[in-house]
Amino acid sequence: MGTAGRRIGNITREILRLGIAPTDLYEVNPVFCRMLLDRHLDVTVFDEPAEKLAASGPQHVDAVVSGLPLLSMTASQQQAIVSAAFSRLGPDGVHIQFTYGLFSPLRRGVAESLGLEFTRSPRVWRNVPPAVVYVYRRKRN
The missing domain is CATH 3.40.50.150 (Vaccinia Virus protein VP39)
Known part of the structure; x- marks a missing residue:
């Protein structure tokens, strides 16, 4: 896995360490969706562009x-x-x-x-x- 995969892993690891539940994380970048699912099976992903978050993402x-x-x-x-x-x-x-x-x-x-x-x-x-x-x-x- 390249440096982008390690970087997203580090950020996600720190967010989880701070007490955010994996089920409360959302990812919209399609490349990172796969990496996150490989490392954190209970993370919710939206395989759509970020600007579509308002239409298909979580309500709040x-x-x-x-x-x-x-x-x-x-x-x-x-x-x-x-x-x-x-x-x-x-x-x-x-x-x-x-x-x-x-x-x-x-x-x-x-x-x-x-x-x-x-x-x-x-x-x-x-x-x-x-x-x-x-x-x-x-x-x-």
Whole structure:
């Protein structure tokens, strides 16, 4: 298995270690669906594009953890994916995004149109390549 398989395994392992039940995990990336099912038989998978989460995904989730390459996507693709995620998140729900870029992976205009704000972790230099975690939330009035 390549590095992507090991990386998704590490992220999933940490999520499970934090106490999230495997039956409460959902995967939408078709490549990772198979890898997750091989390692964690009780993980629920949706073998559809992330922007279809609103139509076929779970009715309510507390958080979305994403490693999608948002930096390489158009504004309309970002809008579709993040909007779908927030359609399933409750008022306090968060969209957690891993990135290797220097700036927010979500375009400013997309974040503004969705009414989102974010916090950012320090760069994780021990990760190869170094990564940053952004947590997007709905703005509070």
